[in-house]
Amino acid sequence: MSSARTHGGELERGGAADHALRIEHLEVAFRIGRRERRVLSDLSLAIRRGESYGLVGESGCGKSTVALAATRYLARNGRVSGGRILVDGQDLLSLAPRELRRLRARSVAMVYQDPGRALNPSMRIGRQMAEVFEVAAGLGGRAALERAAEMLARVQIASPERVLHNYPHELSGGMQQRVVIAMALSMNPALLILDEPTTGLDATVEAEVLELIARLHAELGNSILFIGHNLPVVARVCDRVGVLYAGELVEEGPAASVFADPRHPYTVGLLRCIPGYGTSKNQGRLETIPGFLPSPGSSGGQCVFAERCANATGRCRSEAPPPVDLGGRLSRCFYPERAPALPRQGATPEESRAPPVPRGGAQAAQGGGPAAPYAVSDGAAPPILRTRNLSKTYRVSGKPLQAVKGVSLDLWAGETLGLVGESGSGKSSLAKLLLGLAAPDAGSEVELAGEPLPALADERGFEQLKSLQIVFQNPGSALNRSQTVRRLIGRALRLAGLFGRAREARLRELAASVRLTPRHLDEKPRQLSGGLKQRVGIARAFAGGPRVVVCDEPTSALDVSVQSAILNLLVDLQAQQGVSYLFISHDLNVVHYVSDRIAVLYLGRLLEIGPAQAVFAGPHHPYTAALLSANPGLENRGRRRIRLSGELPSALNLPSGCVFHTRCPRKLGSICEREEPPLAPAGARHAIRCHIPAAELGAARPAAAPPQDAPAPGG
């Protein structure tokens, strides 16, 4: 490492000691090919002792690079090309290897996104945790294990002794992340860096881990650098936040004020992209941020956000704005006061290129009014897709694993049915059964437009295949990396029976309908961004003119600004073509936005199904109530969360009676353990599988203005 500005460090040590982390004018460059690309420029931030600081941005903005630079773990082709980093008062860049090791052992700890990869799979938890104390604190085996158990108790693991004897794979993702956090905190570091610690976790688990982090922060008083892409999540944990865009800190300030009153157009755009609590497609389109993130180091001499900013003026394109102090907060914008009034999109460059889309009455419909294009049959017309008693039992070393049990659903033409549930709930298994990628158990029925569907895709005719298509979760895996976009979509057009010139014409039309330009047709997937790849996946699904499209978490791998564009596209295509969606997601706000009806799945059972508003407004199944309260939306700030006790039971060993009784906060008694409740009506087209009568389930979450510290229901 190069920089050796130790003299300045000595002089300022007095001031720097108040900060757990202080970064001054940091520049980091990566060598790619033969060129140096600057990925962070003029980045300054300071985290006071005991403060929690959130760093927010979309992928590619340089968030992780900040974390790596702050621990001097940059990849080999990266280097700090300017600025200083002070950790716990020490100038990181001038430390000798020995001192650096000591600093890493005692002063900084890091928690990464994937806890499964942070733990050694061949070592028991106890051994791994004891090692920290043995190496860093010089404790002996017995004492080290005791300290490890203490740490586990501290992160609210109920039976530390048992967990110490477990191997990492025996623990769930949430438990693993607790263990990693316990390990990170074991030396009581001055600075704890959390790099997207909850991104891979389910909503209810995420809520628990966030709560834990906030509590530990209050108890132990370590400084926290929390890196995330999800603004509401970060806002929940942090005192102050910084918003990173293209390697620059564009806005910084107290969490509450940045989110309530953002002063940089990028922050404004990001916040507007997220579907709010209880918003629906009937109320209008989602906001997007047009354009693309500039490639690292390419926008010298102008504002990095100018190309995508509706407020940009000539000055923004000829001059890079310096950070402006707005009284306790910063914005790197010439016109911070204009940011809140950033024009809403009606005709942004990207959208105006799109073909006109009929959205009859969508804007007019406020709240309850039934908007025409999404009006759904009340059961008079036959459903387009119908399942009865759909079940799937896998065999895992001889033992039955019931992934889906007795699911009966109807999907009408032109409607969206949202499917919600945590991982392991059977959402994806259900999708596979419908598509014919797995064969259901005997006795299951699937009908498409009144005709029974053969179990497997290989047995289905072309007509049936093209009527039922899927948009996959991970666009990287869904597209064959050795084929061009033209070929990827073109092969799917064979289903439509098109060849030669007609096929090429239809291909261009299709590409245009998902807003791909002809230039993209000759590119391969790795040349496309995540959002563009997902558009190709959507074009492929729509190639044959499908009647039902299964959307399997189509936006969960994407950034929020891209997510909103993809959701808009899906909604537009539905309005144009009258296609039905089975929309799977774990993000309740996204599901509510796109769905007409919502079904809640838990351990393969349908626990609740009903119109989207009814499911959100109540009465709720106790599980739905817990899911809704785990929603990290800003609306949930200051409200008590419904806590689910225990872990998701194994599908190999399902609970008797009601599958939810082991974690239910409103369990009645032995009846829940003995008898599986029926799916009982709870309102118009709304049904709940619970022994508690619908009238008593009540609206656990009043839809009205959030009361402060509302008491947890049933508690």
Added chain:
Amino acid sequence: MSALSASAAPPAAAARSRAAERLHAALRSPTLISGAAILGFWILCALLGSRITPLDPYADDLLATLAPPSAAHWFGTDQLGRDIFSRVIVGARDILIVAPLATLLGTVLGTALGLAIGYVRGALDDTVSRVIEALQALPLVIVALMALAAVGTSNVTVVLVIGFVFTPLIARTVRSAVLIESELDYVAAARLRGDGTLAVMFIEILPNVLPIAVVEMTVRLGYAIFFVASLSFLGFGIQPPSADWGIAIAENYSLIGSYWWTVLFDAAATASLVVGVNLVADGLESVFET
């Protein structure tokens, strides 16, 4: 790092030329360059053969048998007085025909077999995989020797036998890559538009496992050269009157105590060819990984 790899948001021309990037990486890899130089030298020898030798490699000179290296005979002469330098140059030809053909045959068959068992799975995979494991427990040279003893030895049978012996080895490598590919969603997407098993295997999956097969092929080529030389040494490979290195070593190894030059240069030629091929294999592997 992850932040960087994900940052290719504008799909501009920067990303366009992956082939050019790879070529560039290849040209900068010292491993690949040195391997290619060695291999190129021997290929040149094989192509030009007796046209570039200083003396006739097949001419006896009974007055100058077992002469040590000198200005007239740089590598000395053998028992029949033939010029060893010339024979080493010409000796590259047969092995550079037989070994690559055998490897190519093994790669083609092995890739097809690996695709089939990796994609179809089930009973086919179980059966074939067990057979492959059983074969791998046997010493391959012995298997090849017995087969050649049974069918008779010629360049064609050597190619076939080594090709068949390599097939299961390559099939295993390809199979494991296919298993990973089969789990990816694009395979499901292909099935959902009605593609048949063969179309999925050869049109969808094959292009993505091809780099692995190519690297495996170059690795196997090194083994094949060694394999052919061993068989020739044992008398079951390339047959006289070829100036093959393995045959030369077999003819002269009893003289090694007093007439070292009759063995050393042929052995060194074999070794250098194997090393050259392995350097190319290593270089290719790292280029494909980038």
